[in-house]
Amino acid sequence: MTARRSCPPAPGPLEEYAGRFDSLFVSLAQRRGFREYLTGLLAPRDRNKTITCLAGAEPVVGARTAAAQRLQYFLSESVWDSEQVNDRRLELLRGQTATAPHDGGVIVIDDSGDRKDGTATAHVGRQWLGRYGKTDNGIVTVTTVWTDGRVYYPLHAQPYTPAHHFARGRSDPAFRTKPQLAAALAARAKETGFGCRAVVxxxxYSVSDDWYFTLRDAGLAYVVAxxxxxxxxxxxDQPHTPIDAASTLAWRDADRPGEWTPVERHFRDGHRETWWAADARLGGYGxxxxxxxxxxxxxxxxxxxxxxxxxxxxxxxxDAPHTATSPxxxxxxxxxxxxxxxxxxIEQSYKQIKDELGWADFQVRSDTAIRRHQTLVNCAFTFCWSQWFAPPGALDATAPDPCPDNRPERGHRHTPPVPNALLAQGITSRPLLAHPGHHPAQLVASMDRPGPTARTPSPPRRGHRRQTP
Structure with missing residues (x-):
């Protein structure tokens, strides 16, 4: 058997991470493309992370360069399986003690939309885009995230295909609603070893019977608004809405709470709030x-x-009578x-994969290329977690420069001012180009900075950005 040709290494610790995926790529070009794509996603840039940006090339005219064409081919035409890459990513998460799932966490499901124009791109349609709080042309992706409040990471993603893409519309056997997709993803997460206390x-999603039935068949508990x-x-003579049911619960004040129980909530910034909770009766609920x-x-x-x-x-x-028989x-x-x-x-996860890693910055049309881009973004996100928990090591000053001098980049010719304590080796003199592997701790810290504040979260509404506990 012919030995594999060695691949140019990715910068710093990214090489060790990328090497764990090598068995899923059959050619040197694919292994190289995987490394270059992740390097581009992780490098700080001042514009959208399109193919030209990831390749360190000038917008528009730079699309003709060999580096940009190589990444375009890797994303759209090369033969590799994004599902296998995602499975390997999840395997690495399960195998690391700090990120391994446990039964105390939750699987959070949600969907997020991004503007995309045209009619030739897969999954594009006029639909509700929660990120913008309005109906517009775009792509909506249903996602699952595992979290225990300490760590959080995406599991699976499934673009939603609007009904007009199917020959028989919503009655087409292949059509799936967002709740149907979400429940299937939650069941899949359990099958792949990501146990949880409940799906949240x-x-x-509370209006879909299919959502409840799929979770029941998968043996998953849920907490849904x-x-x-x-x-x-x-x-x-009985309540007909949740708010009516809550209004019937006895309450006078904090000293005489009646049917309400105080619950102390702990937030990430260290502060605490006292909430009140109660079981209400409504129809079959009790x-x-x-x-x-x-x-x-x-x-x-x-x-x-x-x-x-x-x-x-x-x-x-x-104290329910059926507790002993409940699964x-x-x-x-x-x-x-x-x-x-x-x-x-999950909103915090969206903020980071979109604002920092370029989740919606792709400029491809096919379903395969879109899914691959989303998988690669999730791989970059997972690499950040692996470095967050990794012990500090020596900086690699010998790693090849992913953005050499002959790749122009639009932008101001200065490095943004940062505290001296965050300066790291490998920052280049060119505009906003850096070796991402030379200072992984700073990259992860910058992604972790948009953290939650102390404000009390609002109720679940589409398009409303809530603060995270």
Whole structure:
């Protein structure tokens, strides 16, 4: 058998990480493309991370350079399986003690849209884009994130294909709604070894019966938000909406809380807040039912719109009669609130993969190329976590420059001012070009900086950016 040709190494510690994927690529060109793509994603730049940017080439005219053409071919035409690459990435996460999943975490599901024009690009359609809070032409991707409040990382992603792409529209057998895609991704995450306490989602998913059925068949618990005024069948003299059910719970003040229980929430910045939670009765929901309605709020007296959650869950009440036969471990009010409080970490993940790593900066049309770009962005994200927990090592000053002098880049010819403590070896004199592997700690720190603040989160609404606990 012919020995494999050696591949030009990626900068610094990125080479060791990239080497773990080499068995999935059959040619030297593919292994080189993988390294160059990740290097470009991780390098700080002053413009969108399109192919020319990743190659360190000038926009538009630089697309003809060999480096840009090589990356374009790797992304769109080369034969490799993005699903296998993602599976290897998840295998590395499971194998590292600091990032290994456990049953105390959650799988958060959500969808996020980005503007894309034209009619020839896969998955493009006029649809709701939560990132912008309006309906527009774009691509929406359903994603899953695993988190325990300490670490968080994407698991799987599935672009949503609007109905007009199918011959029979929504009645086409191949069409899948966003809740259907999301539930399938959550079930897939469990199959690949990412255990969790519950699947968490906002109110957009609580209206889909298919979502509940798929999670039930997969043996997954859930904590999902309900719309405050969504109606359900009940006798005329009983509550018909979650907010009506919460209003019937007895409350006078903090010293005489009635049916409410104080719950202390801990936030990432160190501060704490006292919330109040209670099991409410609404239709088939109740503490002694297989399905519970848990209300959590900062003020049971007024139920403020932006600080009240109405949560449906199939985690049994500790004192429910069916607890012994339930497939899920019972959960008290404090745990239900904690689990849903982890949901905003998916928003933090979106912020980083989009603002820092160029999730939506691709300029390709095919479904295959779009999925590959998303997988490579997630690989770059995972590399950052591996370096965050890795012990500090010596800087590699001998690594090849991914952006040599003959690759022009548009921008100001100065390095942005930074504190001296963050200066690292390998920063070049050219505009915003650097060896990403020379200072991984600084790269990860810059991605981790857009952290949550102390503000109380708002209720689950599309397009509303909440602060993260």
């Amino acid at each position: 989602a906002d109110c957009a 309900l719309k405050p005024r969504s109606t359900t069948w009940a006798p005329a 503490p002694d039912s297989p399905y519970r309605l848990v209300v959590a709020t900062t003020d049971p007296g007024t139920l403020p719109e932006k600080a009240t959650w109405y949560l449906a869950t199939n985690l049994p009440h500790p 899920h471990v019972p959960a008290g009010l404090a745990e239900i609130v904690r689990l849903y409080g982890l949901r905003p970490w």
